Amino acid sequence: MSHGSQRDVVADLVDIAARTVELARKAGAEVAEALVRDGSELTVKVRLGETELVKEAASRALGLRVFAHGRAAVTYTSDFGAAALASFARSTVELARLAEPDECNLPPAADELAQAPLPDLDLWDERTLAVDAAWAIREATRGEAAARAADARVTNSDGGTFSRTAGASAFATSAGFAGGYRGTYSALSVEPLAEDEGGKKRTGSYWTAARHLAELEDAEQVGLEATRRTLAKLGARKIDTCEAPVVFDPDAARGLLREFFGVTTGAAFYRKSSYLVGQEGQVVASPLLTIVDEPLLPRGPGSRPYDGDGLPSRRNVVVDAGRLTTVLCDLYSARKLGRRSTGSAARGVGGSPGPSASNLVLQPGTATREEIVRGAGRGLYVTELMGFGFNAVTGDFSRGASGFWIEGGELTYPVTEVTISANFADLWRNLDAVGCDVDRRSSLVCPTLRVARMMIAGR
Amino acid sequence: MAERFVFPIDAALAQRLLGFALERGGEYADLYFEYRQGADFVLEEERVKTVGRGVTMGLGVRVLRGDATGYAYTEELSFERMAQAARTAAQIASGGPTVAPVDVAVATGAPSFYPVELPTLEAAPEGKLELLRRADRAARASDPRIVKVEASLTEEVKDVLVITSDGIFVEDRQPLMRFGVRAVAEDGTKRQSGSSGGGGRFGLEYFGAGPDDARSPEAHGREAARVALAMLDARDAPAGEMEVVLAPGDSGILLHEAIGHGLEADFARKRTSNYSDRIGERVASDLCTVVDDGTIGHSRGSINVDDEGQVGQKNVLIEGGRLVDYMHDRLSARHFRRGPSGNGRRQSFRHMPLPRMTNTCLLAGPHGPDEILASVKRGVLAKRFSGGQVNISNGDFVFSLTEGYLIEDGRITAPLKGVNLIGNGPDVLTKVTMLGADFALSDGIWTCGKDGQSVPVGVGTPTVKIAAITVGGTRAS
Numbered sequence: 001m002s003h004g005s006q007r008d009v010v011a012d013l014v015d016i017a018a019r020t021v022e023l024a025r026k027a028g029a030e031v032a033e034a035l036v037r038d039g040s041e042l043t044v045k046v047r048l049g050e051t052e053l054v055k056e057a058a059s060r061a062l063g064l065r066v067f068a069h070g071r072a073a074v075t076y077t078s079d080f081g082a083a084a085l086a087s088f089a090r091s092t093v094e095l096a097r098l099a100e101p102d103e104c105n106l107p108p109a110a111d112e113l114a115q116a117p118l119p120d121l122d123l124w125d126e127r128t129l130a131v132d133a134a135w136a137i138r139e140a141t142r143g144e145a146a147a148r149a150a151d152a153r154v155t156n157s158d159g160g161t162f163s164r165t166a167g168a169s170a171f172a173t174s175a176g177f178a179g180g181y182r183g184t185y186s187a188l189s190v191e192p193l194a195e196d197e198g199g200k201k202r203t204g205s206y207w208t209a210a211r212h213l214a215e216l217e218d219a220e221q222v223g224l225e226a227t228r229r230t231l232a233k234l235g236a237r238k239i240d241t242c243e244a245p246v247v248f249d250p251d252a253a254r255g256l257l258r259e260f261f262g263v264t265t266g267a268a269f270y271r272k273s274s275y276l277v278g279q280e281g282q283v284v285a286s287p288l289l290t291i292v293d294e295p296l297l298p299r300g301p302g303s304r305p306y307d308g309d310g311l312p313s314r315r316n317v318v319v320d321a322g323r324l325t326t327v328l329c330d331l332y333s334a335r336k337l338g339r340r341s342t343g344s345a346a347r348g349v350g351g352s353p354g355p356s357a358s359n360l361v362l363q364p365g366t367a368t369r370e371e372i373v374r375g376a377g378r379g380l381y382v383t384e385l386m387g388f389g390f391n392a393v394t395g396d397f398s399r400g401a402s403g404f405w406i407e408g409g410e411l412t413y414p415v416t417e418v419t420i421s422a423n424f425a426d427l428w429r430n431l432d433a434v435g436c437d438v439d440r441r442s443s444l445v446c447p448t449l450r451v452a453r454m455m456i457a458g459r
Numbered sequence: 460m461a462e463r464f465v466f467p468i469d470a471a472l473a474q475r476l477l478g479f480a481l482e483r484g485g486e487y488a489d490l491y492f493e494y495r496q497g498a499d500f501v502l503e504e505e506r507v508k509t510v511g512r513g514v515t516m517g518l519g520v521r522v523l524r525g526d527a528t529g530y531a532y533t534e535e536l537s538f539e540r541m542a543q544a545a546r547t548a549a550q551i552a553s554g555g556p557t558v559a560p561v562d563v564a565v566a567t568g569a570p571s572f573y574p575v576e577l578p579t580l581e582a583a584p585e586g587k588l589e590l591l592r593r594a595d596r597a598a599r600a601s602d603p604r605i606v607k608v609e610a611s612l613t614e615e616v617k618d619v620l621v622i623t624s625d626g627i628f629v630e631d632r633q634p635l636m637r638f639g640v641r642a643v644a645e646d647g648t649k650r651q652s653g654s655s656g657g658g659g660r661f662g663l664e665y666f667g668a669g670p671d672d673a674r675s676p677e678a679h680g681r682e683a684a685r686v687a688l689a690m691l692d693a694r695d696a697p698a699g700e701m702e703v704v705l706a707p708g709d710s711g712i713l714l715h716e717a718i719g720h721g722l723e724a725d726f727a728r729k730r731t732s733n734y735s736d737r738i739g740e741r742v743a744s745d746l747c748t749v750v751d752d753g754t755i756g757h758s759r760g761s762i763n764v765d766d767e768g769q770v771g772q773k774n775v776l777i778e779g780g781r782l783v784d785y786m787h788d789r790l791s792a793r794h795f796r797r798g799p800s801g802n803g804r805r806q807s808f809r810h811m812p813l814p815r816m817t818n819t820c821l822l823a824g825p826h827g828p829d830e831i832l833a834s835v836k837r838g839v840l841a842k843r844f845s846g847g848q849v850n851i852s853n854g855d856f857v858f859s860l861t862e863g864y865l866i867e868d869g870r871i872t873a874p875l876k877g878v879n880l881i882g883n884g885p886d887v888l889t890k891v892t893m894l895g896a897d898f899a900l901s902d903g904i905w906t907c908g909k910d911g912q913s914v915p916v917g918v919g920t921p922t923v924k925i926a927a928i929t930v931g932g933t934r935a936s
Contacts, residue, residue, distance in 0.1 A: 047729070050525075050526070050527065051527050051551070052526060052527055052528065053527070053528045053529075053530065053811070054527075054528075054529050054530070054550065054551050055528075055529075055530040055531070055811070056530075056531055056547050057530075057531050057532045057533070057544070057547075057809065058533075059532075059534060059809065060534065061515075063513075072508065072509045072510075073509065073510050073511065073512070074509055074510070074511040074512075075511065075512045075513055076513035076514075076515075077513065077514055078514075078515055078516070078517070078534040079514075091512075092512075095510055095512055096510070098500075098507065098510045098584050098585070098588060099507050099508060099509055099510050100506040100507050100508065102506060102508050105508065105509075133550070156729070156730055156731060158729070158731055158852075193731055193852060200733065200853055200854075201731065201732075201733060201852040201853055202852060202853055203731075203850075203852040203853075233853075236853070238929075241698050241699035241700075241935065242935075243935065271503075271607060271609075271643075272606065272607055272643050272645070272650060273643065273652065275650075277650075350497075350511065350513050351511070352509055386848050386850065386855070386856075386857045386879075386881070387846070387847065387848050387857035387858070387859050387879050387881075388845050388846040388847075388848070388859045389845075389857070389859040389860075389877060389878060389879035389931065391652075391861070391876070391877045393643065393650050393651055393652045394650065394651060394876065394877075396876045396877050396878075396933075398696075398859070398877065398878045398879040398931040398932070398933075399857070399879055399931070400848070400855065400856075400857035400879055400881045400931070402850075402855065416853065416855055417855050417881055417882070417883055417929065418881065418929065418931075419698075419857070419878075419879045419880075419881050419929060419930075419931025420931070421696075421698065421878065421879070421931050421932060421933045422933060423933070455698050455931075455932070455933045455934070455935070456698075457698035457699050457881075457929050457930060457931045457932065458699070458700075458929060459699070459700055459929075
C-alpha cells in the first residue's frame with residue numbers, strides 16, 4: 001500500500017474495520033470489534049563498514065472479536081478481499097459457539113466510548129517516512145564508524161542498525177466507535193566490541209529512538225557513547241556476596257518499573273497474580289515513588305488517543321507518593337473487580353484486550369546521579385539486568401546484574417556475573433533516592449534509582 | 460480446514476521470481492512460502508472464555524551477495540506483489556555479473572521426524588475443550604487450597620515451501636501443539652503459583668490413553684497444583700556460590716543459554732562469541748557430550764527441513780569436553796567452507812534465517828541420580844525454570860528457578876523461593892563433576908528468542924552436578 005497519502009490510509013482502514021464489523025453483525029454476532037493495522041518497515045545493518053542487511057516490506061493484518069449468544073471468539077487474517085472478509089466474519093461467528101458465556105465479557109456502553117475528534121498526539125513524522133535505505137545506511141555507517149574510531153581497544157563490532165516503521169491503526173466496534181491514527185518511529189543502535197587482556201569480549205551498546213526523526217541523537221554521538229560504555233566494562237569481575245545499597249542506572253531501572261507495572265493491573269488482581277492484591281489505597285512503597293501512566297504525551301513512544309476497548313485514553317496516577325492509588329484496568333478486568341475501566345486497554349490483532357501501560361512515567365526526583373552514587377557510599381551501580389526472575393504472586397525478585405562497584409561514593413571497577421535479590425515489598429519501600437534525570441527514549445520513563453539495601457550474590 | 464494449502468507456485472514461476480531476485484547481481488536467492496494456521500483455547504475460572512483462530516501467509520525473498528543480505532516479504536501472493544518483493548530484495552546488490560538460477564525441480568521429499576496423522580488443530584474442537592476441563596478439575600481436586608486454575612491449548616500447522624536458486628524445492632508440514640496449566644494456591648496470607656505444560660509436534664495422541672498417563676491433562680493439572688502447594692512453604696534461598704544439582708529434562712535450559720547460543724556460527728563468523736576460534740579446545744569437563752539434534756521424533760524443536768531447505772540433522776557440538784562444531788546457517792556454512800548443518804531457522808516469512816538450535820541435549824553420564832544427590836553437602840536442587848538469558852559476548856548467562864529445594868547432607872530438606880542463578884558459559888561446563896544416567900528430554904514447552912525472532916526448541920539433560928555456581932537468593936549463607 002502506498003503511503004503517499006497517509007490520511008487516506010487511516011480513513012481506508014477505518015472503513016475496512018467498519019465493514020468487517022457490519023459483516024460480522026450480518027453473520028449473527030451481537031457484538032463485533034475489528035482492529036486493522038497497516039505498516040511498512042525498513043531495517044539496515046552496517047557492520048565493519050559494510051552493509052550487512054537491507055530489509056524492506058509492508059505488512060497488514062485484521063483482527064476480529066465477536067460475541068454471539070454471549071460467547072466470544074477472536075480471529076485474525078491478512079486477506080482483505082471482500083469475499084474473504086465475508087467468509088472470515090462468518091467463520092468467526094461460527095467459532096464463538098465453542099466458548100462459554102461470561103457475564104463480564106461485554107462491550108462498553110455507547111456513552112463510555114471515545115468521541116471524535118480524537119486528540120492529535122503528533123505521532124506522525126513525514127521525514128521519518130521519507131527515510132530510504134541509502135540514508136539509513138549512511139546513518140548506521142556514521143554511528144558505527146564513530147564508535148570504532150573512538151579508541152584502538154575497539155577491535156570488533158556487532159554493527160550499527162537503523163530501523164524505521166510507519167504505520168496506521170484503525171478500530172471499529174458495533175457499539176459505535178470508529179477511529180484510527182498513524183505513527184512513525186525510528187531508532188539507531190551501535191554495538192562496538194572490545195577485548196579484555198584475557199581475551200574476554202565486552203560489548204556495551206547505546207541507542208536513540210524517537211517518533212520524529214529530528215529528535216534522534218546524532219549518529220556520531222550514539223557511536224561515541226556506545227564505545228564509552230563498552231570500554232568501561234573492560235576488566236569486569238565478580239565480587240563477594242554481600243548486602244549493600246544498589247543504584248539503578250535508567251536502563252536497568254526500567255526493568256524494575258516494567259515488573260512493577262505488571263503487578264498493578266486489574267488482570268493481575270482478579271487472577272490473584274500480584275503480591276499487591278488487597279493493598280489498594282495502602283502505602284506500598286517509599287514516599288519518593290510516584291508513577292503515572294500518560295497515554296496523551298505528545299510524541300510519546302507509547303501514546304495512544306484511545307484504548308483497546310475504544311474508550312478515551314486518560315492519565316492515571318498509579319502510585320502517589322508511595323500509595324497504590326489506581327489499579328489499571330481494561331473493561332473486562334474492571335468488571336471482574338466491580339469497577340470502571342481506567343481506559344488502559346491495549347489490544348493486538350490476534351488477541352483479546354488487556355490492561356497495558358502507555359507511557360509509564362516514574363516521576364523524577366531532585367537528586368543528580370552523582371549525588372545518588374555519592375550517597376550510596378559503598379555498593380553496586382547496576383547498568384544491566386538479565387533474566388526473568390520475578391514471581392508476581394509473591395513479589396520475590398532475583399536478577400542477574402552487571403555494572404560498577406561503588407567505593408567511597410565513586411564508581412570504581414566494573415562488576416559482572418552477580419545477582420541482586422529482594423522482595424518487591426521491601427525493595428520499593430527501601431527506595432531512598434530518585435534521580436532528576438529524564439530519559440524519554442522508551443515508553444517506560446525512569447530516572448536513576450537507589451535502593452537502600454539488597455542482597456548481592458557473587459563469589 | 461483439513462485440506463492442505465497448496466501454494467500458488469510451480470517451478471516455472473519460481474524460476475521467474477528467482478530471476479528477478481538475482482537481476483541486480485546477487486549471488487544467491489531463496490523464496491520461503493509459509494501458510495500458518497493457528498488456534499488457541501483458554502480456560503479460566505472453570506470456563507473456556509475465548510477461542511481464537513487465525514491464518515497468516517506470505518512469501519519472504521532473500522538475496523545474498525558476499526556476507527550481505529537483502530530481504531523483502533509480501534502477504535499477498537499475487538504475481539505483481541511477489542515480483543515486487545523479489546526486486547526489492549535484489550537491491551542489496553548493485554551491478555556485477557548476473558547469476559542465473561539453476562533449474563528448480565520438485566525434490567525427492569524430506570524425511571519425516573514427526574509423522575502426525577491428524578494435527579490437533581484439525582481435530583474436533585469439542586474434544587479439545589474437554590482436555591482443558593479435565594486439567595482444571597484435576598488441579599482443583601488435588602487440594603482445597605487451589606483457588607485459581609488456568610489451562611490453555613495452543614496449536615498450529617505450518618506449511619512451508621523453500622525454493623532456492625541453487626535448485627532446492629522442498630515442502631514441509633510442521634504441526635505443533637502446547638498444553639499448559641497454571642494453578643494458584645492460597646493458605647491464609649500465603650499465596651503461590653505453579654505450572655506444568657508440554658507438547659511438541661503431535662496430534663491428540665500426545666495426551667496418552669487416560670488420566671493416569673504421564674502426559675494426560677489430569678497429570679498436568681495435578682503437577683501444577685503440586686508445585687503451587689509445595690512452594691507455599693518455600694523459604695528464602697541462600698545467596699552465593701554453591702553446589703547445584705539440576706534435575707533431568709528442563710534443566711537443559713542451562714545448556715541452551717550457557718553454551719548453545721555461543722555455538723551458533725553467526726557469532727563465530729563475526730568473532731563476537733566467547734567460543735569463537737575455539738574448535739578443538741576443551742570447553743567442558745570430559746563427562747560432557749553435547750548434541751543438537753533436529754531429528755528427535757515429535758520433539759518441539761525437530762525439523763524435517765530447516766528454513767533454508769536443508770534436511771534436519773543430528774550434530775555433535777562437544778565431545779568428551781572438547782568443542783567439535785558450531786551450528787550453521789547458509790551464510791556461516793559458506794564462511795567456514797563446510798556443508799549445511801540444518802540449523803538455518805526463522806520465525807516466519809517476515810524474518811531472515813539465522814543459525815538456531817533445534818533440540819539441544821547433554822548426553823547421559825555414568826552416575827546414579829541418588830548418588831549425585833548424596834554427594835552434596837550443602838546446595839540447591841533445581842527442578843523447574845521460567846527462562847534464561849545469555850550475554851553472547853562475555854558469556855554470562857542466567858536462568859530463573861521456579862521450583863528448587865535446599866540440599867543438606869545429601870538430602871532434600873526444604874523448598875526454596877524462586878531465584879536466579881548466574882554463571883559464565885565457558886566456565887560452568889568445566890565444573891560439571893557428576894552426570895546422571897537418567898537422560899530426559901524436556902516436555903515441549905520452550906521457545907527461544909534471538910534478534911527479535913522466536914522459534915520452538917527442545918532441551919534435554921540427565922541429572923547434572925555443578926561444583927559451583929552463584930545462587931541469587933536473599934539469605935547470606
